Amino acid sequence: MQLRLYDLAGADANRRFSPYCWRIRMALAHKDLPVETIPWRFTEKDAIAASGQPRVPVLVDGEKWLADSWTIANYLENTYADRPPLFGGEAGRGLSFFYSNVADTLVGTIFPLIALDIYQNIDEKDRGYFRASREERVGTTLEKLVADRDSRVTAVRQTFAALRLTLKEQPFFGGERPLYADYAIFGPFQWARCISAFALLAADDPIRSWRERMLNLFGGLARSSPGYDT
Amino acid sequence: MQLRLYDLAGADANRRFSPYCWRIRMALAHKDLPVETIPWRFTEKDAIAASGQPRVPVLVDGEKWLADSWTIANYLENTYADRPPLFGGEAGRGLSFFYSNVADTLVGTIFPLIALDIYQNIDEKDRGYFRASREERVGTTLEKLVADRDSRVTAVRQTFAALRLTLKEQPFFGGERPLYADYAIFGPFQWARCISAFALLAADDPIRSWRERMLNLFGGLARSSPGYDT
Secondary structure: EEEEEEEEEEOOOOEEOOOOHHHHHHHHHHHHEEEEEEEEEOOHHHHHHOOOOOOOOOOOOOOOEEOOOHHHHHHHHOOOOOOOOOHHHHHHHHHHHHHHHHHHHHHHHHHHHHHHHHHHHHHHHHHHHHHHHHHHHHHHHHHHHHHHHHHHHHHHOOHHHHHHHHHOOOOOOOEEEOOOOHHHHHHHHHHHHHHHHOOOOOOHHHHHHHHHHHHHHHHHHHHHHOOOOO | OEEEEEEEEEEOOOOOOOOOHHHHHHHHOOOOOOOEEEEEOOOOOOHHOOOOOOOOOEEEEOOOOEOOHHHHHHHHHHOOOOOOOOOHHHHHHHHHHHHHHHHHHHHHHHHHHHHHHHHHHHHHHHHHHHHHHHHHHHHHHHHHHHOOOOHHHHHHHHHOOOHHHHHHOOOOEEEEOOHHHHHHHHHHHHHHHHHHOOOOOOOOOHHHHHHHHHHHHHHHHHHOOOOOOO
């Protein structure tokens, strides 16, 4: 039975931009598991109610409804153990969890630069919910949040130092080949790329070269969403 | 032939405080390789000249002089391949390099909180060199650098978020057992602990519980240096 993934979409149903869903899209491709993706909007909570929580990614495998990207990644690794390993062995599974958490903090770091672009690219019906929930969280308007982003981007780029130092020396976080660690970190950068024309990464940043390598994987899967190659 | 490690020491020769040397002390213990550590001061560049560069750790294995903690870790893994693996396999080696780079950036994050404590704990003969080189690097005096550390520590602790999220859920970065990733990240925290009474970590921080687990490894090896359990 075909796997199904509820996948966050913008006003354009092809614009898939969730940093968390992209981890799983890439992980499924790594395991060569076909999946039917279902475009989902923030306010369609009912569609994923069977998962017991209100956020995507939600993966449906037969009777099973799974949520949370780390939980789903572990489920895929355990259930489809005969397919290419996502973590690089048991030690690799332990080592990969930190990458998942680093990726989560990257979402928080990048959000103040692209928040208004998200608002502008999401479906009309999601806008009220998105603005109200995010403005309450950050304590200001989306417009004020991004206002001085040109001056703040340098400091944000500096917080990527350890990623950059790594990718200067090796093609992927997994070494010579990409692993779940790469998909986790790719999520936030792909999120920004799909939703915002703002130049998050300098043209000569090794992170940008790695992002290109990631975009080339699996027949260019991650290019299948509309995006901005800034 | 016994391995020898040049190991940064304070005025008290037993106070071993280099964040980079601690990675290697722990890695050697992980591989159950006995080592003679030689207390070394910042200004004793001649003693390690055979390594072709001026910084510790420097490991001497027979005729070989090795420098740079990541290079040394890889040397140990390759040369003593029959002993417990440091990285958790080849995929783990790739995944571990990012931890080494995260640890390097942690040194930069923590330094402005403990810079003056380092100065006060190092050997008299090192003080002129240390003050001049570090004040040039940071563009201010050591005293001014640490002046408002009580108000800055909260922001510094927030930069540890991804470490904390990981250690809330698993005992080590390597999962159930420590790996080189743990030793790399331990370095900066052990550095701070050995040289400064400043409370870098809150008492209830999961990073602090992990630090305790790290201090307990190998018969309490990392407690062998004088330090401050704040």
